[in-house]
Amino acid sequence: MxxxxxxxxxxxxxxxxxxxGAFLKRAEVRDVLAWMxxxxxxxxxxxxxxALARPPIELRQVDLARVIxxxxxxxxxxxxxxxxxxxxxxxxxxxxxxxxxxxxxHRSAAAELDTVExxxxxGRLIDRLGMRGRPLLAPEDAxxxxxxxxxxxxxxxxFVRARPQSSTRDLARHLATVVPETxxxxxxxxxxxxxxxxxxxxxxLRMLREEVLGSVARIGGRLGELRLDTDLDISHGVVRYLELxxxxxxxxxxxxxxxxxxxxxxxxxxxxxxxxxxxxxFQTSTLDETLLDVEGDDRARAQALIPREEHSLGPFLPRKxxxxxxSASDIQTYRSCPLRYKFARVLRIPTEQTVHQRFGIxxxxxxxxxxxxxxxxxxxxxxxxxxxWRRSAxxxxxxxxxxxxxxxxxxxxxxxxxxxxxxxxxxxxxxxAFRLGPHHLRGRxxxxxxxxxxxxxxxxxxxxxxxxxxxxxxLADDVQLSLYALAAREAWQLDSSRQAYYYVLDxxxxxxxxxxxxxxxxxxxxxxVGEGILGQEFEPTPSRAACSICDxxxxxxxxxx
Numbered sequence: 001m002x003x004x005x006x007x008x009x010x011x012x013x014x015x016x017x018x019x020x021g022a023f024l025k026r027a028e029v030r031d032v033l034a035w036m037x038x039x040x041x042x043x044x045x046x047x048x049x050x051a052l053a054r055p056p057i058e059l060r061q062v063d064l065a066r067v068i069x070x071x072x073x074x075x076x077x078x079x080x081x082x083x084x085x086x087x088x089x090x091x092x093x094x095x096x097x098x099x100x101x102x103x104x105x106h107r108s109a110a111a112e113l114d115t116v117e118x119x120x121x122x123g124r125l126i127d128r129l130g131m132r133g134r135p136l137l138a139p140e141d142a143x144x145x146x147x148x149x150x151x152x153x154x155x156x157x158x159f160v161r162a163r164p165q166s167s168t169r170d171l172a173r174h175l176a177t178v179v180p181e182t183x184x185x186x187x188x189x190x191x192x193x194x195x196x197x198x199x200x201x202x203x204x205l206r207m208l209r210e211e212v213l214g215s216v217a218r219i220g221g222r223l224g225e226l227r228l229d230t231d232l233d234i235s236h237g238v239v240r241y242l243e244l245x246x247x248x249x250x251x252x253x254x255x256x257x258x259x260x261x262x263x264x265x266x267x268x269x270x271x272x273x274x275x276x277x278x279x280x281x282f283q284t285s286t287l288d289e290t291l292l293d294v295e296g297d298d299r300a301r302a303q304a305l306i307p308r309e310e311h312s313l314g315p316f317l318p319r320k321x322x323x324x325x326x327s328a329s330d331i332q333t334y335r336s337c338p339l340r341y342k343f344a345r346v347l348r349i350p351t352e353q354t355v356h357q358r359f360g361i362x363x364x365x366x367x368x369x370x371x372x373x374x375x376x377x378x379x380x381x382x383x384x385x386x387x388x389w390r391r392s393a394x395x396x397x398x399x400x401x402x403x404x405x406x407x408x409x410x411x412x413x414x415x416x417x418x419x420x421x422x423x424x425x426x427x428x429x430x431x432x433a434f435r436l437g438p439h440h441l442r443g444r445x446x447x448x449x450x451x452x453x454x455x456x457x458x459x460x461x462x463x464x465x466x467x468x469x470x471x472x473x474x475l476a477d478d479v480q481l482s483l484y485a486l487a488a489r490e491a492w493q494l495d496s497s498r499q500a501y502y503y504v505l506d507x508x509x510x511x512x513x514x515x516x517x518x519x520x521x522x523x524x525x526x527x528x529v530g531e532g533i534l535g536q537e538f539e540p541t542p543s544r545a546a547c548s549i550c551d552x553x554x555x556x557x558x559x560x561x
Contacts, residue, residue, distance in 0.1 A: 023148040027560045032126055032152060034554050036172040039113055042079040045350040050555040056130050057102045063095035065316040065347050094280045097232055118171035119156040205247040212240050239281045242270050263288055313536055316346050323438030324530050328480040334529045339540035343552040351551040359403050360466040362392050363504055371428040378415045385411060406505055413507035423449040423460060432491040436523060439530045445484055457498040461488060469503040475512045482522040485514050
């Protein structure tokens with residue numbers, strides 16, 4: 001489902017005034033859609049991560065990293081890996097309880113996946129996730145949330161009405177096609193009058209009072225049951241009551257005292273009355289952040305948040321000595337979107353390779369083997385293509401056979417160009433490794449040619465691409481080839497080199513001129529990126545270019561509206 005595309009016409013249940021359904025970008029709707037996706041496809045790791053990170057599970061980032069690490073080591077999908085993670089000594093008891101909550105929810109929902117009508121299943125899933133009473137919102141925000149979930153229900157009902165024989169799996173796939181994949185242009189909305197802190201407190205107090213009263217019967221009814229998670233339910237109920245006391249105290253704080261100042265003292269007093277489990281729940285609540293957002297003071301927010309342990313992702317950063325292990329791809333990923341780097345390189349959320357990614361790997365492997373085996377004829381190159389294609393995950397669908405034909409034509413052109421050029425290829429897939437400041441840079445260059453045209457440069461570094469060609473102007477800010485030039489000098493002692501991209505499918509070589517200033521610029525970029533990663537600065541920087549190719553849209557908060 002990760003490769004689903006938005007239908008050109010508005011899907012059933014969506015108005016033309018709201019293309020793609022803006023409500024589908026709301027956080028609570030995306031939570032439901034993530035659960036639908038993971039129930040249908042347990043290998044959809046991004047959806048599993050969203051379900052784990054969001055209520056009602058709220059697994060901490062560091063525990064997420066541990067769980068993913070365990071699953072990868074045991075070569076399991078994340079759903080199966082969760083059970084393995086609960087047996088790992090790396091996972092603390094409170095995280096195990098949260099994981100167990102996920103497992104129980106997953107088990108109960110999966111049991112109905114193929115036995116309940118799709119629209120009814122969606123409604124039950126919303127109820128299971130506790131959407132209505134979950135967040136502590138101002139009344140108007142809560143109303144918007146309820147409305148968006150009702151629209152999601154209506155969308156499911158209309159889908160089933162139009163396709164009465166459809167299954168819940170069909171509904172999940174349909175919903176995957178209507179979720180906007182890239183940030184849409186936001187329409188101008190008249191600004192709402194800002195709420196005062198007191199107004200937000202009073203609204204939240206009313207909602208929390210209703211939630212606490214509503215939970216009394218539910219928790220009380222479970223006291224007589226032989227359940228392992230009864231203590232956890234009681235602790236959650238006690239914490240909600242303590243938060244009710246907190247809100248009451250904030251409303252009665254001395255005149256002139258800010259929320260930030262009052263919270264620090266109130267939190268310390270309430271924490272003194274908690275058990276270790278209640279303390280953990282209290283400390284991970286987002287209530288304080290919700291309240292402090294009204295005042296908009298980041299420094300006050302940072303100082304006033306509840307005292308809590310640091311749960312740093314530091315152990316999961318790709319460290320090498322005192323610095324980081326970095327590649328050109330790592331640097332490009334972080335610069336395009338730091339949050340995407342975190343998902344891919346720190347949490348290491350597994351992703352499925354796309355057809356075009358697998359195709360690119362095939363072309364690279366053919367060229368690597370052709371040169372490493374000292375082959376010379378076109379027939380040898382095309383024989384290698386057939387052999388590598390058979391071993392790849394590519395099949396014989398019409399679109400894949402079309403790619404195979406493109407590969408044959410492209411490699412034929414490559415072979416002809418190779419015989420016509422004056423330069424001499426001398427290295428293929430040549431690896432490099434060198435230090436830049438505290439960081440360890442590593443990678444490999446697809447091909448290095450020795451030049452014979454009498455220019456100042458002695459060598460040309462060539463990187464193969466199977467994507468659409470870019471012009472030299474579009475590549476003016478490119479980091480990869482500048483880094484390769486620096487690597488050639490530092491790791492191979494090749495002081496004089498040129499650089500170019502060779503777009504294999506178009507038989508087009510695009511030189512990218514570089515100067516000494518480029519070496520200085522790439523050094524600054526590497527050090528800046530390294531500083532950001534070590535400082536765990538992973539804020540998203542959404543853009544159409546970055547988001548359109550991102551595998552983590554379902555879990556990205558920047559995609560929410």
